[in-house]
Amino acid sequence: MLGLTITQWLFGILSFLAIMFALMVVFTRNPVNSVLYLVLTFFCIAGHYILLNAQFLAVVHIVVYAGAIMVLFLFIIMLMNLNPDAEPRKHIVTRIIAGVIGGVLLFVMVGALKGAEQLQIVQGGPSQIGLVKNLGKVLFSEFLFPFEIASILLLAALVGAIMIGKRDTNTNDKDIINQ
Amino acid sequence: MIHLLIYKAVICVAVFLLALGVAAYATLWERKFAAFLQDRKGPNRAGKWGLLQPLADGGKMFMKEEIIPNVSNRSLFILGPSLFMVTAVMTSAVIPWGKPLMFHGKLYDLQITDINIGVIYLLGVVSIGVYGIMIGGWASNNKFALLGAVRASSQMISYEIAMGIALIALIISSGGSLSLKDIIEGQDKGVCNFVWQPLGFLIFFICALAETNRAPFDLPECETELVGGYHTEYSSMKLGLFLFAEYINMFISSAIMAGFYFGGYNFPFAHELYEAFGWAEGSFAISLFGFGVYFIKIFLFICLFMWIRWTLPRFRYDQLMNLGWKTLLPLSLFNLALTVVVEYFRGTIHF
Amino acid sequence: MSTASSPLDYLPILLMFIVALGFVVTTMVASHWLGPKRKTKIKLDSFECGIESEGNARMPFAIKYFLVAIIFVLFDIEVIFMYPWAVNFKELGMFGVIEVFTFIILLLVGFYYMLSKKALKWEE
Numbered sequence: 158m159l160g161l162t163i164t165q166w167l168f169g170i171l172s173f174l175a176i177m178f179a180l181m182v183v184f185t186r187n188p189v190n191s192v193l194y195l196v197l198t199f200f201c202i203a204g205h206y207i208l209l210n211a212q213f214l215a216v217v218h219i220v221v222y223a224g225a226i227m228v229l230f231l232f233i234i235m236l237m238n239l240n241p242d243a244e245p246r247k248h249i250v251t252r253i254i255a256g257v258i259g260g261v262l263l264f265v266m267v268g269a270l271k272g273a274e275q276l277q278i279v280q281g282g283p284s285q286i287g288l289v290k291n292l293g294k295v296l297f298s299e300f301l302f303p304f305e306i307a308s309i310l311l312l313a314a315l316v317g318a319i320m321i322g323k324r325d326t327n328t329n330d331k332d333i334i335n336q
Numbered sequence: 337m338i339h340l341l342i343y344k345a346v347i348c349v350a351v352f353l354l355a356l357g358v359a360a361y362a363t364l365w366e367r368k369f370a371a372f373l374q375d376r377k378g379p380n381r382a383g384k385w386g387l388l389q390p391l392a393d394g395g396k397m398f399m400k401e402e403i404i405p406n407v408s409n410r411s412l413f414i415l416g417p418s419l420f421m422v423t424a425v426m427t428s429a430v431i432p433w434g435k436p437l438m439f440h441g442k443l444y445d446l447q448i449t450d451i452n453i454g455v456i457y458l459l460g461v462v463s464i465g466v467y468g469i470m471i472g473g474w475a476s477n478n479k480f481a482l483l484g485a486v487r488a489s490s491q492m493i494s495y496e497i498a499m500g501i502a503l504i505a506l507i508i509s510s511g512g513s514l515s516l517k518d519i520i521e522g523q524d525k526g527v528c529n530f531v532w533q534p535l536g537f538l539i540f541f542i543c544a545l546a547e548t549n550r551a552p553f554d555l556p557e558c559e560t561e562l563v564g565g566y567h568t569e570y571s572s573m574k575l576g577l578f579l580f581a582e583y584i585n586m587f588i589s590s591a592i593m594a595g596f597y598f599g600g601y602n603f604p605f606a607h608e609l610y611e612a613f614g615w616a617e618g619s620f621a622i623s624l625f626g627f628g629v630y631f632i633k634i635f636l637f638i639c640l641f642m643w644i645r646w647t648l649p650r651f652r653y654d655q656l657m658n659l660g661w662k663t664l665l666p667l668s669l670f671n672l673a674l675t676v677v678v679e680y681f682r683g684t685i686h687f
Numbered sequence: 688m689s690t691a692s693s694p695l696d697y698l699p700i701l702l703m704f705i706v707a708l709g710f711v712v713t714t715m716v717a718s719h720w721l722g723p724k725r726k727t728k729i730k731l732d733s734f735e736c737g738i739e740s741e742g743n744a745r746m747p748f749a750i751k752y753f754l755v756a757i758i759f760v761l762f763d764i765e766v767i768f769m770y771p772w773a774v775n776f777k778e779l780g781m782f783g784v785i786e787v788f789t790f791i792i793l794l795l796v797g798f799y800y801m802l803s804k805k806a807l808k809w810e811e
Contacts, residue, residue, distance in 0.1 A: 224463025236748035293771025308793040315797035425707040449699035500766035507773040573718030
């Protein structure tokens with residue numbers, strides 16, 4: 158089939174789907190649909206990880222990103238007032254600024270990718286480096302310090318969330334459902 | 337390659353039909369069981385002992401009018417129950433159902449796939465299961481449905497943490513493999529993991545009840561407050577999928593508990609028994625017998641689920657959240673510490 | 688039992704997904720064709736116990752649910768980090784235990800803070 162192996166075919170299909178879903182995230186009007194397309198994008202990326210035999214990364218991508226962070230996003234979007242009349246109208250200046258910032262980000266991304274061309278791509282059979290066992294050995298010896306720092310980061314996030322979350326509990330909003 | 341694909345396709349369909357059949361008859365058994373506990377007869381008109389009742393119920397679901405409310409979000413409304421059903425079925429993909437089977441001189445696993453991150457895969461699929469309920473409840477654009485969906489999803493995510501930590505303790509005491517097959521084969525000698533993880537099992541069991549939204553954790557569809565909870569607006573087969581997926585979830589979580597903590601298809605003195613019968617390794621008889629034993633365990637767990645449902649009253653929401661965060665989470669960490677101490681005395685690790 | 692594993696192990700999961708999806712699509716389409724269609728405007732209104740529905744269900748919610756979701760994300764990451772340790776429990780030995788329990792204790796400090804601030808107090 159065009160001289161491509163099955164892996165290459167799968168890579169192509171997954172990449173196409175990932176990019177398409179990523180574009181859909183931006184182009185859909187409904188924020189809930191955007192979140193769902195983002196989840197699909199994550200699944201495609203998890204598929205890429207599996208093709209690279211980085212199984213732990215793949216499943217963590219699903220558990221943490223699709224299963225936790227996106228649930229949080231969905232929670233926030235679903236429990237906001239999404240009626241069309243409550244939608245804030247963006248001022249033209251805001252739109253221009255947003256466009257400029259997005260453009261700069263794109264520029265930076267393209268610039269970063271230019272360096273990637275020189276990377277040597279290691280070919281060969283499926284590497285076993287991404288399996289949980291090998292990953293754990295490295296994580297708990299060589300990358301011990303970043304691992305412990307990560308817990309401090311999580312602690313800071315937890316404290317921050319509670320600080321912000323608890324601040325407006327004494328506002329007595331009638332519209333807010335409590336349980 | 338084609339050979340492998342056919343074998344995998346056959347086993348996929350077989351497992352799927354198994355899950356479907358068990359779920360269908362679990363609905364009948366639930367009604368019979370409830371009837372028994374309440375001193376009634378239960379369904380007994382459709383066929384002998386009501387054995388055709390699940391088919392009648394299924395047929396009825398197909399024949400009902402499909403209602404999609406005007407105010408709902410059409411595509412998401414359909415997506416919700418579909419996703420819930422798909423995720424319920426996907427959990428069955430990593431469960432080994434019996435000893436490998438010898439067929440035409442080759443050994444075939446009675447498992448869809450043996451991946452070496454099976455445990456985290458289960459956790460991942462369970463965490464995706466939240467989407468079905470959330471999307472369905474929100475897309476209905478009904479206040480009861482929204483409340484039910486929010487309750488269900490925050491309940492499910494709250495109990496996922498304790499479940500994950502209980503599983504870590506299990507992995508440590510079962511020898512450090514994330515593959516379900518390894519965990520079950522590790523109990524081959526007749527000592528099941530429950531011996532080392534009694535507290536872990538209790539935590540996992542409570543979390544399984546909460547994850548499947550079974551009583552006493554059925555607040556998301558608590559009919560006295562929320563009509564039908566997240567499936568208030570659903571009718572026809574879309575409602576059917578929601579209800580059906582709940583039974584599939586119950587079946588799969590029973591299978592997981594029986595496999596993780598009670599040896600799955602292994603049982604004490606299995607090898608002695610097989611030798612006494614003169615059954616060779618990989619023979620059809622051993623596979624079938626192991627499968628039968630596994631199924632009895634699963635059946636007992638399903639009965640336990642039902643017994644609890646028809647005995648205990650429902651939690652209040654604050655009690656539910658407090659149980660999840662303030663009791664089960666510290667308890668599961670305590671269980672982890674305990675496991676480490678026990679492993680030290682078993683000689684797995686040294687100073 | 689072998690540690691070697693390849694992407695091919697995941698193909699059956701895709702197959703299972705196709706089987707499940709096929710079933711769902713079939714039942715959906717079948718129930719769509721089989722069921723009666725007698726729609727009226729009132730029937731298609733959202734259900735509010737028989738009285739006329741008021742407004743819709745797009746409304747703001749209590750902050751506690753968001754807090755639960757955020758705390759869940761953090762603890763979920765913690766749990767995921769512990770899996771590579773559990774797999775290497777024997778090899779890492781006591782050193783690994785100390786590492787992970789330092790990690791857990793740091794998060795328990797946050798947990799204690801959360802409880803002392805009554806962030807998850809549902810009784811009010």
